[in-house]
Amino acid sequence: MTNIVIIGGGNIGLRHLQALLRLKKAPLVITTIDPSQESLIKAEAALEQVMDRRAADIRFSVNLSDCPPNVDLAVIATTSNVRLEVMQSLVKRARVRYMILEKILFPRLAEYHEAAELLKSHGITAWVNCARRYWPCWQYIHKERFPLAAPAHFSLVGGLWSISSSTIHWLDLLSFMTGINGPLTIDISGLDRTIGYNKRPGFVEFFGALQGTLGPYTFDLASSESDFYTILTSPDWHCNLREEIGVSVSMVTETKTPMGAWNRHEENYPVPFQSRLTDIMAEDILTTGQSLLPSYEDSMALHLPLIEAFLTHLNRCGLVTDYCNVT
Numbered sequence: 001m002t003n004i005v006i007i008g009g010g011n012i013g014l015r016h017l018q019a020l021l022r023l024k025k026a027p028l029v030i031t032t033i034d035p036s037q038e039s040l041i042k043a044e045a046a047l048e049q050v051m052d053r054r055a056a057d058i059r060f061s062v063n064l065s066d067c068p069p070n071v072d073l074a075v076i077a078t079t080s081n082v083r084l085e086v087m088q089s090l091v092k093r094a095r096v097r098y099m100i101l102e103k104i105l106f107p108r109l110a111e112y113h114e115a116a117e118l119l120k121s122h123g124i125t126a127w128v129n130c131a132r133r134y135w136p137c138w139q140y141i142h143k144e145r146f147p148l149a150a151p152a153h154f155s156l157v158g159g160l161w162s163i164s165s166s167t168i169h170w171l172d173l174l175s176f177m178t179g180i181n182g183p184l185t186i187d188i189s190g191l192d193r194t195i196g197y198n199k200r201p202g203f204v205e206f207f208g209a210l211q212g213t214l215g216p217y218t219f220d221l222a223s224s225e226s227d228f229y230t231i232l233t234s235p236d237w238h239c240n241l242r243e244e245i246g247v248s249v250s251m252v253t254e255t256k257t258p259m260g261a262w263n264r265h266e267e268n269y270p271v272p273f274q275s276r277l278t279d280i281m282a283e284d285i286l287t288t289g290q291s292l293l294p295s296y297e298d299s300m301a302l303h304l305p306l307i308e309a310f311l312t313h314l315n316r317c318g319l320v321t322d323y324c325n326v327t
Contacts, residue, residue: 001028002026007078009033009040020282028054033063077102098289100282101126101127105128106307109311130173131274133172151235152233155233156222157226162198163206163207164198172302182214183215186309190210192207203325228244251266
Protein backbone atom coordinates (compact mmCIF):
# COMPACT_ATOMS: atom_id res chain seq x y z
CA MET A 1 0.00 0.00 0.00
CA THR A 2 1.21 3.52 -0.87
CA ASN A 3 0.31 6.21 1.67
CA ILE A 4 0.39 9.84 0.56
CA VAL A 5 -0.51 12.72 2.86
CA ILE A 6 -1.28 16.27 1.72
CA ILE A 7 -1.18 18.80 4.54
CA GLY A 8 -2.89 22.00 3.46
CA GLY A 9 -6.07 21.65 1.44
CA GLY A 10 -6.22 25.16 0.00
CA ASN A 11 -5.83 26.10 -3.66
CA ILE A 12 -2.43 24.53 -4.22
CA GLY A 13 -3.22 21.56 -1.98
CA LEU A 14 -6.31 20.61 -3.95
CA ARG A 15 -4.28 20.83 -7.20
CA HIS A 16 -1.80 18.37 -5.74
CA LEU A 17 -4.72 16.13 -4.82
CA GLN A 18 -6.23 16.29 -8.32
CA ALA A 19 -2.91 15.28 -9.85
CA LEU A 20 -2.28 12.44 -7.42
CA LEU A 21 -5.59 10.86 -8.40
CA ARG A 22 -3.81 9.88 -11.63
CA LEU A 23 -0.90 8.19 -9.86
CA LYS A 24 -0.26 4.64 -11.08
CA LYS A 25 0.13 3.07 -7.65
CA ALA A 26 -2.23 0.47 -6.20
CA PRO A 27 -3.46 0.18 -3.57
CA LEU A 28 -3.21 3.94 -2.94
CA VAL A 29 -4.42 5.94 0.07
CA ILE A 30 -4.39 9.75 -0.14
CA THR A 31 -5.16 11.66 3.05
CA THR A 32 -5.72 15.43 2.88
CA ILE A 33 -5.48 17.28 6.19
CA ASP A 34 -6.47 20.89 6.82
CA PRO A 35 -7.88 22.60 9.93
CA SER A 36 -10.45 24.35 7.73
CA GLN A 37 -13.52 22.25 7.01
CA GLU A 38 -14.40 24.69 4.24
CA SER A 39 -11.10 24.01 2.47
CA LEU A 40 -11.67 20.27 2.70
CA ILE A 41 -15.17 20.59 1.25
CA LYS A 42 -13.72 22.52 -1.72
CA ALA A 43 -10.97 19.92 -2.14
CA GLU A 44 -13.47 17.09 -2.15
CA ALA A 45 -15.62 18.91 -4.71
CA ALA A 46 -12.54 19.37 -6.94
CA LEU A 47 -12.27 15.60 -7.30
CA GLU A 48 -15.18 15.69 -9.72
CA GLN A 49 -13.06 17.69 -12.17
CA VAL A 50 -10.65 14.75 -12.64
CA MET A 51 -12.14 12.61 -15.38
CA ASP A 52 -9.18 10.24 -15.78
CA ARG A 53 -8.71 9.40 -12.11
CA ARG A 54 -7.52 6.00 -10.94
CA ALA A 55 -8.82 3.94 -8.05
CA ALA A 56 -7.70 5.30 -4.68
CA ASP A 57 -8.90 5.52 -1.09
CA ILE A 58 -9.42 9.27 -0.56
CA ARG A 59 -9.64 10.58 2.99
CA PHE A 60 -10.13 14.03 4.51
CA SER A 61 -9.53 15.24 8.05
CA VAL A 62 -9.18 18.41 10.10
CA ASN A 63 -6.85 16.63 12.53
CA LEU A 64 -3.20 15.76 11.98
CA SER A 65 -3.74 12.87 14.39
CA ASP A 66 -5.60 11.11 11.54
CA CYS A 67 -2.36 10.85 9.58
CA PRO A 68 -1.38 7.20 8.92
CA PRO A 69 1.63 5.96 10.92
CA ASN A 70 3.69 5.24 7.81
CA VAL A 71 3.81 7.85 5.05
CA ASP A 72 5.54 7.25 1.74
CA LEU A 73 5.19 10.84 0.54
CA ALA A 74 4.05 13.94 2.40
CA VAL A 75 3.18 17.10 0.46
CA ILE A 76 3.38 20.12 2.78
CA ALA A 77 1.16 22.66 1.04
CA THR A 78 0.64 25.10 3.92
CA THR A 79 1.63 28.75 4.03
CA SER A 80 5.19 29.49 5.10
CA ASN A 81 4.35 30.75 8.59
CA VAL A 82 3.20 27.33 9.85
CA ARG A 83 5.25 25.00 7.65
CA LEU A 84 8.00 24.15 10.13
CA GLU A 85 5.48 23.59 12.92
CA VAL A 86 3.53 21.23 10.66
CA MET A 87 6.69 19.32 9.75
CA GLN A 88 7.58 18.97 13.42
CA SER A 89 4.10 17.73 14.30
CA LEU A 90 4.03 15.31 11.40
CA VAL A 91 7.27 13.52 12.23
CA LYS A 92 6.07 13.04 15.83
CA ARG A 93 3.08 11.09 14.50
CA ALA A 94 4.41 9.26 11.46
CA ARG A 95 7.44 7.73 9.81
CA VAL A 96 7.90 9.69 6.60
CA ARG A 97 10.08 8.60 3.66
CA TYR A 98 9.81 11.57 1.32
CA MET A 99 8.51 15.15 1.38
CA ILE A 100 7.63 17.79 -1.17
CA LEU A 101 7.59 21.27 0.38
CA GLU A 102 5.90 24.32 -1.07
CA LYS A 103 7.79 27.56 -1.26
CA ILE A 104 8.54 30.13 0.06
CA LEU A 105 9.82 27.67 2.65
CA PHE A 106 9.92 29.65 5.93
CA PRO A 107 9.80 33.29 7.09
CA ARG A 108 12.71 33.13 9.56
CA LEU A 109 16.32 32.35 8.66
CA ALA A 110 16.83 30.08 11.67
CA GLU A 111 13.93 27.87 10.57
CA TYR A 112 15.81 26.75 7.47
CA HIS A 113 18.52 25.21 9.62
CA GLU A 114 15.98 23.72 12.04
CA ALA A 115 14.15 22.07 9.13
CA ALA A 116 17.41 20.75 7.67
CA GLU A 117 18.26 19.13 11.00
CA LEU A 118 14.75 17.70 11.35
CA LEU A 119 14.91 16.09 7.90
CA LYS A 120 18.37 14.69 8.56
CA SER A 121 17.54 13.30 12.00
CA HIS A 122 14.43 11.51 10.69
CA GLY A 123 16.05 10.23 7.49
CA ILE A 124 13.62 12.10 5.24
CA THR A 125 14.55 13.07 1.69
CA ALA A 126 12.83 16.31 0.71
CA TRP A 127 12.41 18.46 -2.37
CA VAL A 128 10.96 21.93 -2.93
CA ASN A 129 8.17 22.45 -5.43
CA CYS A 130 9.85 24.67 -8.00
CA ALA A 131 7.74 22.94 -10.61
CA ARG A 132 8.88 24.77 -13.74
CA ARG A 133 11.72 22.26 -13.97
CA TYR A 134 9.03 19.84 -15.16
CA TRP A 135 7.66 22.18 -17.84
CA PRO A 136 8.35 20.90 -21.40
CA CYS A 137 9.97 24.15 -22.55
CA TRP A 138 12.52 24.13 -19.71
CA GLN A 139 13.10 20.42 -20.17
CA TYR A 140 13.98 21.11 -23.80
CA ILE A 141 16.36 23.94 -22.91
CA HIS A 142 18.02 21.87 -20.19
CA LYS A 143 18.51 18.94 -22.56
CA GLU A 144 20.00 21.14 -25.29
CA ARG A 145 22.13 23.58 -23.29
CA PHE A 146 22.97 22.17 -19.85
CA PRO A 147 25.19 23.36 -18.36
CA LEU A 148 24.60 26.84 -19.76
CA ALA A 149 27.97 28.26 -20.77
CA ALA A 150 29.18 31.34 -18.91
CA PRO A 151 29.01 34.25 -19.27
CA ALA A 152 25.25 34.26 -19.62
CA HIS A 153 22.43 36.55 -18.54
CA PHE A 154 18.92 35.64 -17.37
CA SER A 155 16.28 38.35 -17.75
CA LEU A 156 12.59 38.43 -16.86
CA VAL A 157 10.21 41.25 -17.79
CA GLY A 158 6.47 41.88 -17.60
CA GLY A 159 3.74 39.59 -16.42
CA LEU A 160 2.95 41.33 -13.10
CA TRP A 161 4.28 38.24 -11.34
CA SER A 162 4.63 38.14 -7.57
CA ILE A 163 8.16 39.15 -6.54
CA SER A 164 7.63 37.95 -2.96
CA SER A 165 6.51 34.43 -3.81
CA SER A 166 7.83 33.74 -7.32
CA THR A 167 11.40 35.08 -7.36
CA ILE A 168 12.56 31.72 -6.04
CA HIS A 169 11.13 30.08 -9.19
CA TRP A 170 13.36 32.16 -11.47
CA LEU A 171 16.45 31.73 -9.32
CA ASP A 172 15.79 28.00 -9.31
CA LEU A 173 15.49 27.91 -13.10
CA LEU A 174 18.86 29.63 -13.42
CA SER A 175 20.29 27.06 -11.02
CA PHE A 176 18.63 24.28 -13.03
CA MET A 177 20.19 25.58 -16.25
CA THR A 178 23.67 26.05 -14.84
CA GLY A 179 24.02 23.30 -12.24
CA ILE A 180 25.12 25.70 -9.47
CA ASN A 181 23.29 27.21 -6.52
CA GLY A 182 25.78 29.76 -5.26
CA PRO A 183 27.23 32.08 -4.40
CA LEU A 184 24.04 34.12 -4.88
CA THR A 185 24.02 37.90 -4.54
CA ILE A 186 20.83 39.98 -4.78
CA ASP A 187 20.62 43.75 -5.35
CA ILE A 188 17.37 45.16 -3.90
CA SER A 189 17.97 48.79 -4.91
CA GLY A 190 15.36 48.45 -7.68
CA LEU A 191 12.54 47.52 -5.30
CA ASP A 192 9.92 50.18 -4.57
CA ARG A 193 9.77 51.55 -1.03
CA THR A 194 6.04 50.82 -1.01
CA ILE A 195 5.18 47.51 0.65
CA GLY A 196 1.96 45.96 -0.63
CA TYR A 197 -0.23 43.09 0.41
CA ASN A 198 -0.10 39.62 -1.08
CA LYS A 199 -3.30 37.94 -2.28
CA ARG A 200 -2.93 35.67 0.76
CA PRO A 201 -4.01 37.54 3.92
CA GLY A 202 -1.22 38.44 6.32
CA PHE A 203 1.59 38.35 3.77
CA VAL A 204 3.39 41.18 1.98
CA GLU A 205 4.18 41.90 -1.66
CA PHE A 206 7.07 43.77 -3.26
CA PHE A 207 7.17 45.82 -6.45
CA GLY A 208 9.92 46.82 -8.85
CA ALA A 209 12.97 44.82 -9.89
CA LEU A 210 15.81 42.68 -8.59
CA GLN A 211 19.29 42.21 -9.99
CA GLY A 212 22.11 39.94 -9.00
CA THR A 213 24.56 37.18 -9.73
CA LEU A 214 24.60 33.41 -9.34
CA GLY A 215 28.24 32.42 -9.58
CA PRO A 216 29.47 33.77 -12.95
CA TYR A 217 25.92 34.33 -14.23
CA THR A 218 23.92 37.56 -14.00
CA PHE A 219 20.19 38.17 -13.81
CA ASP A 220 17.57 40.90 -13.66
CA LEU A 221 13.96 40.22 -12.74
CA ALA A 222 11.27 42.87 -13.19
CA SER A 223 7.52 42.68 -12.65
CA SER A 224 5.48 45.12 -14.74
CA GLU A 225 2.33 45.52 -16.81
CA SER A 226 3.63 44.26 -20.12
CA ASP A 227 3.97 41.00 -22.04
CA PHE A 228 5.70 38.26 -20.07
CA TYR A 229 9.16 37.40 -21.43
CA THR A 230 12.04 35.28 -20.16
CA ILE A 231 15.29 35.92 -22.00
CA LEU A 232 18.52 33.93 -21.80
CA THR A 233 21.59 35.23 -23.59
CA SER A 234 25.11 33.86 -23.97
CA PRO A 235 27.81 34.58 -26.59
CA ASP A 236 26.68 31.78 -28.92
CA TRP A 237 23.04 31.25 -27.97
CA HIS A 238 19.94 33.39 -27.40
CA CYS A 239 16.57 32.21 -26.10
CA ASN A 240 13.37 34.23 -25.85
CA LEU A 241 10.30 32.74 -24.19
CA ARG A 242 6.98 34.58 -24.29
CA GLU A 243 4.55 33.14 -21.78
CA GLU A 244 0.82 33.48 -22.09
CA ILE A 245 0.12 32.78 -18.44
CA GLY A 246 -1.70 29.51 -17.93
CA VAL A 247 -1.87 28.76 -21.66
CA SER A 248 1.38 28.34 -23.58
CA VAL A 249 5.00 29.35 -24.00
CA SER A 250 6.31 30.53 -27.37
CA MET A 251 10.05 29.94 -27.60
CA VAL A 252 12.51 31.35 -30.12
CA THR A 253 16.16 30.26 -29.97
CA GLU A 254 19.12 31.45 -32.04
CA THR A 255 22.34 29.43 -32.14
CA LYS A 256 25.59 30.78 -33.56
CA THR A 257 27.28 28.54 -36.12
CA PRO A 258 31.07 28.13 -36.50
CA MET A 259 30.82 30.40 -39.56
CA GLY A 260 29.23 33.19 -37.49
CA ALA A 261 25.68 32.84 -38.82
CA TRP A 262 22.68 32.40 -36.52
CA ASN A 263 20.27 29.47 -36.83
CA ARG A 264 16.76 30.27 -35.66
CA HIS A 265 14.33 27.76 -34.12
CA GLU A 266 10.72 28.42 -33.05
CA GLU A 267 8.46 26.17 -31.00
CA ASN A 268 5.32 26.39 -28.87
CA TYR A 269 4.93 24.49 -25.62
CA PRO A 270 1.97 23.96 -23.30
CA VAL A 271 1.92 25.32 -19.76
CA PRO A 272 1.14 22.36 -17.48
CA PHE A 273 -0.93 23.03 -14.39
CA GLN A 274 0.08 21.69 -10.99
CA SER A 275 -2.91 19.36 -11.28
CA ARG A 276 -1.05 17.68 -14.16
CA LEU A 277 2.40 17.59 -12.56
CA THR A 278 2.32 16.26 -9.01
CA ASP A 279 1.53 12.71 -10.12
CA ILE A 280 4.60 12.78 -12.39
CA MET A 281 6.75 14.09 -9.54
CA ALA A 282 5.37 11.49 -7.15
CA GLU A 283 5.96 8.69 -9.66
CA ASP A 284 9.62 9.72 -9.98
CA ILE A 285 10.09 9.94 -6.23
CA LEU A 286 8.28 6.76 -5.25
CA THR A 287 9.84 4.70 -8.05
CA THR A 288 13.42 5.96 -8.08
CA GLY A 289 13.89 8.04 -4.93
CA GLN A 290 14.89 10.95 -7.17
CA SER A 291 13.25 14.02 -8.66
CA LEU A 292 13.90 16.86 -11.06
CA LEU A 293 12.80 19.20 -8.28
CA PRO A 294 15.57 20.90 -6.31
CA SER A 295 16.58 19.10 -3.14
CA TYR A 296 15.86 20.80 0.15
CA GLU A 297 19.57 21.55 0.57
CA ASP A 298 19.94 23.09 -2.89
CA SER A 299 16.79 25.18 -2.53
CA MET A 300 17.82 26.29 0.95
CA ALA A 301 21.03 27.68 -0.58
CA LEU A 302 18.88 29.93 -2.81
CA HIS A 303 16.21 30.73 -0.22
CA LEU A 304 18.56 32.04 2.45
CA PRO A 305 20.11 34.93 0.43
CA LEU A 306 16.65 35.77 -0.94
CA ILE A 307 15.05 35.96 2.52
CA GLU A 308 18.03 37.99 3.76
CA ALA A 309 17.53 40.44 0.87
CA PHE A 310 13.79 40.71 1.55
CA LEU A 311 14.44 41.31 5.26
CA THR A 312 16.93 44.05 4.40
CA HIS A 313 14.29 45.67 2.20
CA LEU A 314 11.61 45.42 4.90
CA ASN A 315 13.94 47.01 7.44
CA ARG A 316 14.94 49.69 4.92
CA CYS A 317 11.26 50.52 4.59
CA GLY A 318 10.89 50.99 8.34
CA LEU A 319 9.59 47.55 9.31
CA VAL A 320 12.27 46.47 11.78
CA THR A 321 11.87 42.71 11.88
CA ASP A 322 13.55 39.32 11.54
CA TYR A 323 10.31 37.82 10.21
CA CYS A 324 9.86 37.87 6.43
CA ASN A 325 6.12 37.36 5.96
CA VAL A 326 6.15 36.09 2.39
CA THR A 327 4.72 32.80 1.18
